[in-house]
Amino acid sequence: MLRVVLVRRELGRRTYAVLMGSSAVLSILVSIVVVALASSMPPQTLLFKVGESYANLNTLRYFSTLTIIGLGLTVAYSAKLWNIGAEGQLVVGAIGATAVALFTPLGHIPVLGIVVGLILASLLGLLWGLAAILLKLKLGLNEVLVTLLLNYIAYYTADYLVYGPWRGIYVHGYPETDLIPQESWLLRVYGYSFSYPVLLTALILVVLVYMVMKFTRLGIAIRAYGSNPRAVELSGISSFRTAVAAFVISAALAGLAGGFELFAVHRKLVPGYKIGAGLGYISIIVAWLSGLNPLLVPLSAYYVSGLMVFRYVLQIGTVNIGDAFAQFFIGIALLSTLATSSLARYKIKVVRS
């Protein structure tokens, strides 16, 4: 009798990237077939739309944000600390950026205002994460639950501000602040929704996070913490500080992404769910698909960004298909890629028995 068994194996970065790349392509094909069957849309149209989405420069708008947040999450996840709160950290980051741009004179000073706003955004994100990791380390509260709940607190804080004290004068009753001064805008590339400074920061951060994780004692300690906090202590490094560092790095990067979202995309504070827009959640998938390798984060971020653009392409395209189908499509694609990402760690073998 023949049987199929799975054997665990070690994967190099390159092999993993190639495997995941092919798995991403396959997953999209699977989605195309499923959605075509369910929606009576011709598969070649869907295929064309997907190609169009990935070729569209607007992917870079999502790519930048997802790369920044995804990078941070790989840091926390390497320490086996599960920060599910990037969404909330992003929202408080955006609140911080708004505060600087709208309510301080810095908002009218080019460059400096933006830099200070981004610093405050990162700082607020960091504090949001710090609260969660301290609750875990000091009181033993599960960080997954805490960060998840903090997301709602962040959402409603933003809502309170835009419905209440920060509601703008020129907004015709909408729950949002006034636009921030033009000096605080990060300019987008003409005709597109992405912005060079954000993209550049994301790419610099890829290298930076990689270097920190690979070539500093802190980075090694963060990864060591994931497999054994005691080994970290024995090496003369505080495991407490290591865990805090890993967590706040991830939270600060999510906060930074929130600041960028505000300066480059929204340019005013809107209700929490619109600011977050699920970017913090989908970054979890970005981090996961990268195999927690910072150098692969851009690849997984690009894959996910393409799907997000595809969603809009489908909605505004000539083909009349509901957003539900688009989300259905994305869900199937991501689910199959995630499934293969864990299967990739195994070798399939056929044995006689």
Add this chain to the structure above:
Amino acid sequence: MVEEIPVVSVENLTKRFPGVAALDGVSLEVRPGEIHAVLGENGAGKSTLAKILYGIYSPDGGRILIEGHEVSIASPRDAMKLGIAMVSQRPQLVEELNVAENIALSLEEIGILTSMKRVYEYSHKLVERFGLDVDVTKPVWMLSYTQKQMVELLRALAIEAKLLILDEVTTYLPKIVKKKLYGILKSLKFEGRGILFITHKIGEALDLADRITVLRRGKVVATFTRGSVDGDALRKAMFGERYAPQNEIVKKAPQRFEEKSVLNVEGLVVLGDHGELAVNSVSFNIRRGEVLSIAGIAGNGQRELVEAIAGFRKPVKGRVLFEGVDISREPPFKRALMGLAFIPEDPFKQGVAVDLSLAENMALKLVGKMFITFEESVEVARKAIDTLSIAAPSVRTPVGTLSGGNVQKVVVARELMAQPRVLVAYNPTRMLDEASASKVRRMIRSLADKGAAVLLISEDVEEAVELGDRVAVMSRGQIVGLFSAGSVNVEMLEKLMAE
């Protein structure tokens, strides 16, 4: 004599890991009613062989025959179905379940609807049959290590295994328990079962085995029958060119110690895992250049004592002074930074980061460095590999994939290379083969000769006497005797330990 069909025979078994052949054309057989020892140094491929027979690894080449029929073993479940059971160094029990429930898990024919009453009766019978002291209704997490290993053995016996594989099971067992285990193994042998006994200890192989197969670097060096071989011949076979008779370790004359002590332990009281009194008011001091050995049967508070000194367990009373400074409240990493090195009990769970490479584990302790280049981490790893001849395919290999002895070597190397002023070592050599153990003893002695204070916990009384300037005996959480090494012998100490 009629040629019996072997319980198991392997032919030309080969297993490669990236960059290394763990097994290279290994052939051997275990006959019914035979205890067959597989002897070899750390990383010789012994455990790989065991894991293949138990279906954890799949071989790259060769055949396995069970009672003459070729089989393929893809999982431990397959192995159990074929009548193969394995007990390894680390118990694999479900901690939340009780003993009987754990036994029930391995019983295929019992089915999920069998009444627990039958399971309890069956478990009881097993316990009685082998005269073990285990309460089958106790949850496993409440048991001591020794008891857990006994439950593992019961589980193996419950399936009436034809072949029992024991992979370095004696490492953590106290002497008395070892004797009991030997008794059980001999009775199993008379029932006609085959036993594959994997060890790195020459003495154990000689005591117990009918035949001994020596493995070196994945190859069979020779198979000896009982009575036709002595320790020296086995040593030569195990270590090959590395074999060299060692001189005795020379200690400094005791009067040369400075009076000021480096490590002071004052009235330490420490609780065990289940809140019991593990260390009951222990005091001692260790001077510069001195080794204090604590001998004793495992489970008498030694582990809790060293954990309290290293900072991983809070004492309820008492103080630990490092060069006069009270460090009782400092976290472990601060103690490490002050120059206190610690070799813990379990290198996997307490010593290394298993997912990280050998190089990264070593680089972690490059104190004072913020940036570590790839070259630096490779250099420190190479140094460790060379000093302790660590068998690793490359410095990038995840440490968790190395054999137990080699992981222990990584911990020893990392802790000793930091040039500590105090070393606290918990049975540093018991996972190591003779050549490596001797090397580690020499390193510890020379560390002391350079001025460090060493606390050595050892279940091996001979090692305690050989290395220690003073030898203490610990029993039921207390120091029951303290002697200078010249004034004491092994027999005296063993008597005191057993009291």
